[in-house]
Amino acid sequence: MSDIAPSLGDLPTPCLVLDRSKMDRNLTRMLKRAETLGVRLRPHCKTAKSAEVARLALGGEVGPITVSTMREAQYFAENGFSDITLAVGISPSRLGQAADLLARGVDLTVITDNAVIAGEIVAAGKARGVTFAVMIEVDVGEHRAGIDAHAPELLEIAAIVAEGGQELRGILAHGGHTYGCRTPEAVAEIAEQERAGAVLAAERLRQAGHACPVVSVGSTPGALFARSLDGVTEMRPGVYMFMDLFQSGVGCCGLEDIAVTVMASITNLRPEQGTAIIDAGALALSKDRSTQALPRDCDFGLLTDAFGRPLPGLTVEAVHQEHGRIGGAGADPAVLPIGSRVHVLPNHVCMTAAMYDRYAVVDGLxxxxxxxVVAFWERVNGW
Amino acid sequence: MSDIAPSLGDLPTPCLVLDRSKMDRNLTRMLKRAETLGVRLRPHCKTAKSAEVARLALGGEVGPITVSTMREAQYFAENGFSDITLAVGISPSRLGQAADLLARGVDLTVITDNAVIAGEIVAAGKARGVTFAVMIEVDVGEHRAGIDAHAPELLEIAAIVAEGGQELRGILAHGGHTYGCRTPEAVAEIAEQERAGAVLAAERLRQAGHACPVVSVGSTPGALFARSLDGVTEMRPGVYMFMDLFQSGVGCCGLEDIAVTVMASITNLRPEQGTAIIDAGALALSKDRSTQALPRDCDFGLLTDAFGRPLPGLTVEAVHQEHGRIGGAGADPAVLPIGSRVHVLPNHVCMTAAMYDRYAVVDGLxxxxxxxVVAFWERVNGW
Structure with a gap:
């Protein structure tokens, strides 16, 4: 590969490819949605894990972001982002690192949904001489984490935080059960549950004398199909930046909007079996099978040729650690000569992208x- | 965390923990098996991806190893390993990197199963002025990659390699369909298919005038339960170093032999639902569900407490990107207080370990x- 202006054909496979043109359309669409809904966009960077992508998602500048790990928080802080919400219930084992970021002037918000960890936050704040900004996670129906908006514990946690000298910043909800929806109408119903639950919890805090300036919701389907976010101050979608087969199946995008693919090479062809082997398997694609729950099961991913043209009927039907087997009813993989390249559209791009430490960025295929290849953008993986 | 002699409690979670005592027992067992079977052990490093582990697997010194990616080959070469077999069909996109390793004096063997790529290998060898060592992959029943031991193409590929001035080193087979077995007897049958197919292919090469010095087979179940490896020169098991729930389910080990766990913290507890949340989800554990095919489905992993004591009845029953939900019939997660730690035994350790860039090494839990923590050992991920 030449050091200057490589092209995709110069890159060894498997390789994670990001089509900036498609991503830009996805980013613009969500910026407009936030404007229409009258809320701040605090994009969730758990999918892209890239400072370059985060800046573009905010219209070209640093701004408020959401992260899912402490390592992301540290990475984005090092890259100039100073307003960061870590939207996964904080583990006591991470409070020291959180305090370090606060001491460096990063406005890091942590979340919890229980009194035990609220107490640990207070203790760590006092011990480290920092003031934690804390949001309380509310369960709006997904039943993953969070407390019910009506629960007595809501005020108990708020009191622990406030009386412990920490800053109670507000309410955070995640309507992740939008992923179970199959129509925009069904998503809109859940988005309304999410909005109503978050706003109710915020009102309860305010009635108890807390300020509660932030009311935060977020999922890509909810952000796209919510009818109103009255009372909400910000939303935190993430996967919309790249989209994937699952989001397409839920109706959030078309296949042509999927901006990230895995480029792979054909290493074997068995025309008599109707199968081919690519050098992208369980690690290069992930074992995510989320489309299994959708009307169109995409196995381990759909395919395009090297030019981005769909190869209808073909899927990655099985994976081993470093092998993917292409097959499909009625399809002839003999259109894929040994040594040629394909792109795999991922089921769940958050899982697939996490296997790579960088994107090869292109403007179309x-x-x-x-x-x-116009750029290589790094990703921050791990914890 | 202190810089000197940290303990597990000092480490933020999620964290990949390697119990060296358990691993040592697994390594010793396989060294003895190779001796008993009269073959060389060329351990597959796709699971551990660690130079420290590879050395221990070879009895404390560098020696012949197997890898699954070019990045592994490069990493192990940098760490003093000079006899490396890349046991995944070589992609033409990687021939330049392979030639670079050969030019640096690394004895790298590549494999293929088709004439097209054999031709590419010859062309690359001539263009780069190096001699590739090539093995031909034979399909012994898994039908993933490889050609049938009886196929005319076997001699065709051999001729391309030899007449093209490259070194035909031998035959490689992988009886990966041992993973479908549920008894040692069934594994032994497949191991015999693998042996017989590899030896037949080697004999065909020899009858055609090729030397074929290496006849290589390998999978952990096959290595443990093969009755004979007559005619085979080396075996390439890998996952035996750590073992996992799938290997336990197939009968290769007991749960007490699983040497790698993910340490996680309880961040939420819902006694009324019988569930708890840990900070290890789909990325920290992988979405591997291979135990679904076994009599005992372990969901996304079984659990021990912080001291390595089993928590019977509990599993990680669901995962989101950074959340794992613990539950289980008849179990009371209220034994897991918020803030306490657990260890998750992985379904498929190759997938789980790949999410981490290092091991925290301990002697027991x-x-x-x-x-x-007696050491941190790095891993090499990606491609």
């Missing part, structure tokens, strides 16, 4: 192996 | 949070 129309030139196939001759498509120039 | 008996001291729980006070267990000293």
């Amino acid at each position: 129309e030139r196939g192996p001759n498509q120039p | 008996e001291r729980g949070p006070n267990q000293p």
